[in-house]
Amino acid sequence: MRWTSFFSPTLRDAPADAEAPSHKLLVRGGFIRQLHSGHYTLLPLAFRVRKKIIKIVEEEMDAIGGQEVQMPTLQPSAIWKESGRWESMGDIMFRLEDRHGGEAALGVTAEEIFATVASEVSSYKQLPQMWYQIHTKFRDEPRPKSGLLRVREFTMKDAYSFDLDEAGLDTAFEKQHQAYIRIFNRLDLDAIPVEASSGNMGGSDSIEFMVQAPSGEDDVMLCSSCGYAANIEKAISRVDEVVDSAGPDAPEKFATPGIRTIVALVDAGHPANEQIKTMVFVIDGQVTLALVRGDHFINEQKLADATQANTIRQARREETIESLGAEPGSLGAVNVDNIPVFADHALQGRTNMTTGANEDDFHFSGVDIARDIAVDEWMDLREVQDGELCANCGANLSKVSTIESGHIFKLGTKYAETFGAKVLDAEGKTSPIVMGSYGIGIERAMATIVETHHDDNGIIWPISVAPFHVVITVVQMKDDKSVEIAEAIYEELTNNGIEVLLDDRDARAGVKFADAELIGIPVRITVGPKGIADGVVEVVDRRDGNMNSIKIDDVVFNIQDRIR
């Protein structure tokens, strides 16, 4: 490709509203342009990178027996209603009506459709199966941001496995896990597999592949000593024990005028770890209390997971007042029996604690949880904090910000049962197919690579996904000899299957160098009169800037060697 006929509108300045490095560089480099919030046009450069990522993903999926298919993106509401996710997907789903008033949605993910197709499998002899597609997904994110990192329309590789039993699922899951490791290696992404919450996918185990980056939105707890790694929505740690002093025979109400927070109550002589923090949620329409220790923090996803909630939100002030009779700040679970109460494990067996009295400006002290609070269920609700101790080995946990690059789920039989995907086993018994689901966001992977592969001058693509392998910079377009040699090298490299961008623009060398570095081509060949006089061209490595003078006759071999 010749630069003069290639569309790559580079900019000197990044748009003012870009924040993340990948956002700035992809816009500046002429890879992408925004159409509106969360929707981007992929220009030729980005499209080339996307294609390469897709190819790698396809090769690794095919290598573990994946069969590529394509499902419709416009989907009828019926299948989503059957699985219950027409409700539980909530506002994330783009919904629309056709001319007959039929409800439909744009695909967010495709478990329902794949399970529907899998209902044609009727014998265990046809299993296992593994199907995947690379297709557009639509998600009406509450807040698209950071260029390609969080968008509303994107390409996703979603794979689905179908097995006779749990053991088969384990095998498929492990194959995917290994394939993911290979994919991220080839993308040069240092992805850490972590234990994760399954969200509203349902199912048991799930593993996320997380890439550390400052612009990441997901927090992960890592143990440097034993390797424990978990999403903060799932992570656990050692809890420091508190020894309670003996309390009274019954809770004692006391006045706390103006005291509305844990901190204020600490100032009044009640240590935070001797308080009960009471939060009010509405879970699937039901007002519910969630309790954690005063110095702990609740993780809402943990509550959602533990209660298998479809929808969960914090209660509005009016709802709180109506159901408990007091304003936030004076809430508690003592004597509450008409509302479900869920409590964090760290509160189990605690006595002589302080909590709100459900009466404005009053609290209880001397609360014995077992005696005074009707806990309906104990669960893990506490969010691990940076620096807490690893539950496995006791070393320090550190909290790192990461980008979720892949997620694999063991789904179990939920979708198969709903959509009648069942087979007869060897004994002639009917059994539901056991499914797994495995996703990678293609454009997010692209942006993540930029997040982790750039310097002050621009992007540094790994060879495996670079839009071109080589850029030939002709320093002096007016120098016929330079042009002639550049053309010859261009032709020979191209004939050898190497992707070359020939910078034949009549621009100053500085401009050409800067653009080549900005768009991040891994290898640059500089052809100019200075080198030609000595019979050489310069070959520069984008990563380290190292420059080698190479004899013109040797340059093709040299390049082949580099990009192998």
Add this chain to the structure above:
RNA sequence: CGGGUAGUGGCGCAGGUUGGUAGCGCGCCUCGUUCGGGACGAGGAGGUCGUGGGUUCAAAUCCCGCCUACCCGACCA
């Protein structure tokens, strides 16, 4: 959804409080001189000032509504 900021040529911005018919840098086009790290000179092209309404002789500027984008939050009970 809540809070904040901002919409003026392709990109970055000024102008606005004090209304008078739009400007700067970069980029783009032409010519010339230059030419190994974002050149210089001369001459050009390009803007319904987000949008609808209002006030006024006159609105980018003042007033009201709406739209859009970005940032923070949507845990501190």
